[in-house]
Amino acid sequence: MEIKVCIGSSCHLRGSYEVIEKLKQLIASNGLEGKVNLAASFCLGKCGTGVTVTCDGEFLDGVTPETVEGIFKERVLKAL
């Protein structure tokens, strides 16, 4: 599985770097290093609603540094 986090200007301003840090921790604490690949991307084309995150190409809505943990559990852990 690949999770892509937008690091374009809009998403950066909304906290995409923090989202990446939290995702790194979540991947590590759940022992998913080999299974989930975390990547960065410059602009995923949804500058209005970011932080834009995709999971195998599918957009995850409403990700912020605060909500990322819940969304990760809901969308990533359950899918694996």
Added chain:
Amino acid sequence: MKERVFDTKVQLLKYKALKAVIERAYAGTLNQAMYEIPKEIVPGPKSDMRCCIYKERAVLSERVRMAMGGDPENPNIIETIPVACDECPMESYFVTPACRGCINHKCMDVCPRGAISIVNRSAQIDAEKCIECGRCAKSCPYGAIIELARPCVKACKIGALKINEDKTAVIDNDKCVMCGACVYSCPFGAIVDKSYVLDCVEILKEAEKSKRKVYAIIAPAIVSQFKYAKIEQIVEGIKKLGFHQVIETAMGADITLGKELEELNEREKMTTSCCPSFVMYIERHFPKLKQYISSSPSPMVEVAKLIKRTSPGCKVVFIGPCASKKYEYKLPKTDGAVDCVISFEELQAFLDARGIDVSTLEESPLNNASKYGRIFAKSGGITQGVKELKEKYGITKEICPIALNGLEQIRMAMLKMNAGKLPENFIEGMACDGGCLNGPLCLSHGDKNVLDVDKYGAQAREQDIAASMKLYELTKNDDKD
């Protein structure tokens, strides 16, 4: 659209030629460009720049040629336009009223061309015969003959500009480091940087058809440019040209700084690698000192590589104030990270050629880099970064930095370093006086530019390079997969 204001009239002419070339590139009428554009810019019948409209048009035709890429056989980014230079009326040596018309008149004796005669008890130099060797000035006991150096020669601090026997300026390609100081200094616009803007047009046209992503990376000096619009509007304007995204080159500067900090611990002495003219100066004039050049890639290359790792198959165009970046991006050591380089002047012409008035556009955010990356644009910026971050990044040894501002200071310091007499161990070099914010291809040059850059640095979301370094590490892992 309002008439654009430039620092100099020569810049305005260059802009007109560039704009016309870009318009024709989109209209598909480039064939007759060298013939037709000069007529459009100088419709006549009166001339106001040179002796006649025909000469004005001949020079403009050369400007069009430079706007279309110049001489592909000449490896130098900077070229002279001999037909424009020939007009320069300035004699290098001038007899002042201090001449006493003495009996010895050594000036006459030392002149190898018999160019000096005594008329009404005063020396007179025959400009046709004078080869500007300067012997007369040196020999006069009254110091009555002075050198009126040509602006281009004066601007070139490293002696790469010579005057031919036929009095046109010639660039010594072995010495020239492409800083571009002569380009901005020549009041006749007889020295010009090659433009690759047509390559940029081609990249964007191809990308539109193939749905390829093209990224613009902009140098931090851009904040002191385009005084009539906000930086966020410029970003939106660049996107309207067909770029997918606009990224700060300063993000690459964060990474360069991080790598340089790492390197510093292991090296005895180090010179910075972000200014290609500084690097070239060491390589061409002090080859013995090459070993001290930092091996960290420049910010432009670093951010371009980062983008290409996250977006395979994309293209990257650098937009900046710099002439020598046009040379750097083609060097093998950059691994083709950057696909084209255009200047701020060329960006202005590009926007206007496409009818994009940035002052009316909405704002598109720009925030990728830290404060430290952004202040790379000014002389002393890297040094400030090293000073403020060295403890945080575990540098244990004593750092004694120096920021060399402009090629004159660089020349003096490298002479010392070559003789083993430079006490500093971290040597920042910027070929342009003041740094990139005063680059030769800036739209506006001035002391206030530094205030804009400092303000821009303070506005960065990240006040430390850590975030950029983490992203660098993250994408490096992408490479392995």
